Amino acid sequence: MFWCTAPFLLAAILLLPLLARPPELTGWVILGAVVLLCLFVLIGLWNAERFWWCWRAVGGIVAGGYLAYLISMIAEGQWFGDGRRSSSTAFNALMGLIVFGYPGFMWAVFGRFTRKPEPEYDDYTDKSTDIDEMDAGAGG
Missing domain, CATH: 1.20.58 (Methane Monooxygenase Hydroxylase; Chain G, domain 1)
Known part of the structure; x- marks a missing residue:
């Protein structure tokens, strides 16, 4: 690549x-x-x-760009535009922020797209050693 x-x-x-x-x-x-x-x-x-931090910077730039786009459109008062989907509007900026900006923010802050950390796996058994799963199995 x-x-x-x-x-x-x-x-x-x-x-x-x-x-x-x-x-x-x-x-x-x-x-x-x-x-x-x-x-x-x-x-x-x-x-x-x-250079793992470069990908976090990419996520931050994407999130910051869409946030700046949304703020710019709100400041200009361009809420819904002229009805064309390609118009620069606050609605399109909000949709872009949700679709691209939020995942970019999550990647920039957490290094993954979810808040929950990935479970750790035991190298020998290929089974999850997630503490929540172990506690649920120990009770009964």
Whole structure:
């Protein structure tokens, strides 16, 4: 996966700041976030175990982006737009925050998509050593 995507990610990291000239500060912030996102994905794909924090940063950037999108649309008063599904509206921003932002936040904070930690497995028996399961079986 790394060698298939690395040339495109490197090209984006190097060329986007040279090719894009946003007229406003907001555009520069978005450009910086996209370049950072590409950099973190590139490093995370290179060695996921060593650079585990890169994937958390990717989740945080995605969650922060959708939160900023929602705040921007609320500030502009664009609640439902003109009826097109592709419109930039607070409703679409909220849907994006739920579908992409919340999982990104969970990954950034917990390193997984659920609050409950994964059960530990015994290497010899391949059975779960989850304490809750052991307590439930011991009672009766």
